Amino acid sequence: MKQxxxxxxxxxxxxxxxxxxxxxxSEDGYEVSTASSGKEALAILGRQHFDVVITDIKMPGxxxxxxxxxxxxxxxxxxxxxxTAYASVSTAVQALKEGAYDYMVKPFDPEELSxxxxxxxxxxxxxxxxxxxxxxxxxAAPKFVIGKSREMQRVMELVESVAATDAxxxxxxxxxxxxxxxxxxxxxxxxxxxxxxxAVNCGALPEGLLxxxxxxxxxxxxxxxxxxxxxxxxxxxxxxxxxDEIGEIPAKVQVELLRALEDHKITRVGGTQEIKIxxxxxxxxxxxxxEAVREGTFREDLYYRINVFEIDIPPLRExxxxxxxxxxxxxxxxxSAMGRRVTGLSPSARVxxxxxxxxxxxxxxxxxxxRALVVCREEEIEPQHLPILTRSTSQDGGDPDDLSMQAIxxxxxxxxxxxxxxxxTHTAKALEIDRVTLYNKMRKYKIERPTG
Amino acid sequence: MSPSWQVELVAIGSxxxxxxxxxxxxxxxxxxxxxxxxxxxxxxxxxxxxxxxxYAAHSILEHLLNPPPNEAVHRIGVTELDLFLPVxxxxxxxxxxxxxxxxxxxxxxxxxxxxxxxxxxxMHQRLLKEVLHELxxxxxxxxxxxxxxxxxxxxLPEHVDLKDSSFCNPCADRIGIQKxxxx
Ligand SMILES: [Zn+2]
Ligand SMILES: [Zn+2]
Numbered sequence: 001m002k003q004x005x006x007x008x009x010x011x012x013x014x015x016x017x018x019x020x021x022x023x024x025x026s027e028d029g030y031e032v033s034t035a036s037s038g039k040e041a042l043a044i045l046g047r048q049h050f051d052v053v054i055t056d057i058k059m060p061g062x063x064x065x066x067x068x069x070x071x072x073x074x075x076x077x078x079x080x081x082x083x084t085a086y087a088s089v090s091t092a093v094q095a096l097k098e099g100a101y102d103y104m105v106k107p108f109d110p111e112e113l114s115x116x117x118x119x120x121x122x123x124x125x126x127x128x129x130x131x132x133x134x135x136x137x138x139x140a141a142p143k144f145v146i147g148k149s150r151e152m153q154r155v156m157e158l159v160e161s162v163a164a165t166d167a168x169x170x171x172x173x174x175x176x177x178x179x180x181x182x183x184x185x186x187x188x189x190x191x192x193x194x195x196x197x198x199a200v201n202c203g204a205l206p207e208g209l210l211x212x213x214x215x216x217x218x219x220x221x222x223x224x225x226x227x228x229x230x231x232x233x234x235x236x237x238x239x240x241x242x243x244d245e246i247g248e249i250p251a252k253v254q255v256e257l258l259r260a261l262e263d264h265k266i267t268r269v270g271g272t273q274e275i276k277i278x279x280x281x282x283x284x285x286x287x288x289x290x291e292a293v294r295e296g297t298f299r300e301d302l303y304y305r306i307n308v309f310e311i312d313i314p315p316l317r318e319x320x321x322x323x324x325x326x327x328x329x330x331x332x333x334x335x336s337a338m339g340r341r342v343t344g345l346s347p348s349a350r351v352x353x354x355x356x357x358x359x360x361x362x363x364x365x366x367x368x369x370x371r372a373l374v375v376c377r378e379e380e381i382e383p384q385h386l387p388i389l390t391r392s393t394s395q396d397g398g399d400p401d402d403l404s405m406q407a408i409x410x411x412x413x414x415x416x417x418x419x420x421x422x423x424x425t426h427t428a429k430a431l432e433i434d435r436v437t438l439y440n441k442m443r444k445y446k447i448e449r450p451t452g
Numbered sequence: 453m454s455p456s457w458q459v460e461l462v463a464i465g466s467x468x469x470x471x472x473x474x475x476x477x478x479x480x481x482x483x484x485x486x487x488x489x490x491x492x493x494x495x496x497x498x499x500x501x502x503x504x505x506x507y508a509a510h511s512i513l514e515h516l517l518n519p520p521p522n523e524a525v526h527r528i529g530v531t532e533l534d535l536f537l538p539v540x541x542x543x544x545x546x547x548x549x550x551x552x553x554x555x556x557x558x559x560x561x562x563x564x565x566x567x568x569x570x571x572x573x574x575m576h577q578r579l580l581k582e583v584l585h586e587l588x589x590x591x592x593x594x595x596x597x598x599x600x601x602x603x604x605x606x607x608l609p610e611h612v613d614l615k616d617s618s619f620c621n622p623c624a625d626r627i628g629i630q631k632x633x634x635x
Binding site for chain 1 (some may be wrong): 510536537538540541542543546547589595597598600605607608621
């Protein structure tokens with residue numbers, strides 16, 4: 001998202017104040033306008049929106065407090081910073097009570113004034129970004145963030161088709177693949193989009209607390225339960241309940257959850273009254289639930305209840321075309337936010353990214369890009385800006401402790417093959433051996449071209 | 453390619469000769485353009501505000517504009533006195549944005565100002581960065597968000613230390629100088 005330049009309106013009857021402040025904030029890169037009276041300020045504000053208004057309190061005619069009142073009548077989002085030559089507590093209190101953003105006494109410490117205005121602008125920017133973010137989630141934009149590979153397009157199709165129904169969805173994938181984002185997309189594309197989306201991480205709480213977190217509790221039902229409290233299921237009434245790490249739920253809570261999912265009714269911990277709730281459930285897990293069912297740690301009836309519709313998010317390493325796409329996306333996003341002019345990835349950095357196994361998936365990927373941008377002073381990201389990737393790519397899936405020449409030769413050949421998309425002619429050329437030798441070595445080391 | 457402009461340094465009040473000499477040399481090295489020290493000092497008395505016991509930066513800028521420097525010359529006042537702008541407690545420097553004059557003060561940049569040990573090298577570096585910064589303003593540059601760029605806004609002397617004594621690529625491009633890689 002491109003950031004626009006914040007603009008300021010400085011209102012003071014004294015010319016030298018307008019000039020000094022105007023000058024100071026122009027150097028800071030703000031767009032600055034000035035007015036010599038409250039009346040003039042209102043005329044300017046009628047034509048143009050301002051993010052921040054800095055106004056003197058004592059002015060002939062309309063004073064700063066009155067000006068602030070008029071401004072907020074028409075546009076409550078404007079941050080009004082009130083300045084004065086005298087430290088008068090009562091005026092300060094009055095200004096703040098009427099909704100001024102802050103209050104400062106002349107002369108200002110330049111550091112302090114800049115900080116206050118920066119903070120005001122930051123607040124406005126965040127508020128705008130929040131609005132934009134909400135719109136983004138509803139729009140098609142997240143598709144881009146998730147990826148454009150065939151696998152992820154399939155995921156998006158599934159999201160779109162299941163969103164309209166009220167079916168229970170099980171989202172599966174390694175950690176960091178964006179399971180919560182998928183849950184969020186289902187919710188925002190569903191008829192429940194205007195209801196709440198309530199998320200619970202089932203792995204984060206011990207049994208007793210998880211129970212009261214999900215179902216709520218009545219006053220005094222257990223030690224520490226000071227008052228009556230609604231559970232997450234109740235809070236999800238009319239909306240969607242997202243249960244992350246569903247595989248971690250203890251046996252006792254599994255029973256209660258199954259009942260709640262089947263009857264859409266709950267009883268608070270320590271309570272007797274049944275409460276009817278209308279909600280949809282999306283669960284997520286990175287565990288092999290089938291195995292847990294076989295082992296008896298996860299109830300089979302609950303498994304079938306939550307696994308009505310399954311969405312599998314493939315790990316990042318299985319969709320190489322998304323690796324660079326996501327890199328470019330976050331590069332643009334972070335570099336504009338950080339004010340950097342990094343244009344892209346160098347060819348060797350691209351190779352490095354594609355070679356890496358991405359055990360932490362998209363989350364690790366975005367962290368890597370963000371870190372690279374912090375250290376990169378060049379126009380392009382180079383391998384030295386990606387230390388995490390250089391540290392662990394040398395093994396290529398082989399046994400890291402096997403240091404024999406054979407093991408190293410095997411892993412080297414495999415690596416070059418992958419870089420050349422298993423084109424034997426190109427690989428042989430890069431290795432400076434002939435094709436027959438390469439075939440023989442591939443046979444010897446049992447290296448096969450991956451199918452599909 | 454060296455820039456088409458030139459820099460004239462003007463001492464406001466008495467300035468230690470070695471400070472000016474170091475500054476001139478540093479600027480000439482970075483900018484690859486003529487940099488010289490004006491022979492006449494400016495008497496600071498008219499700019500003194502007895503109530504604040506400081507010197508008015510805006511009045512100094514006005515004075516430096518009179519008479520205006522030749523085209524292509526950027527006239528930078530250098531002083532060891534404490535500067536202020538009317539609404540501010542103090543400033544390290546001030547410049548006419550996109551105009552030919554600026555002023556920079558060593559007063560608060562001396563490490564001993566906040567009780568640190570004197571450090572001549574650091575002091576020279578800070579002044580060089582502050583002058584580069586104000587010069588950038590006379591070339592219409594506004595504050596830059598690249599952390600090591602000379603156009604970064606520094607409100608504290610320690611922030612000045614974190615910057616390079618050079619412009620980042622985008623800022624250097626904007627004022628038409630070639631980036632000097634000092635690392
Ligand atoms: Zn500045
Ligand atoms: Zn810059």
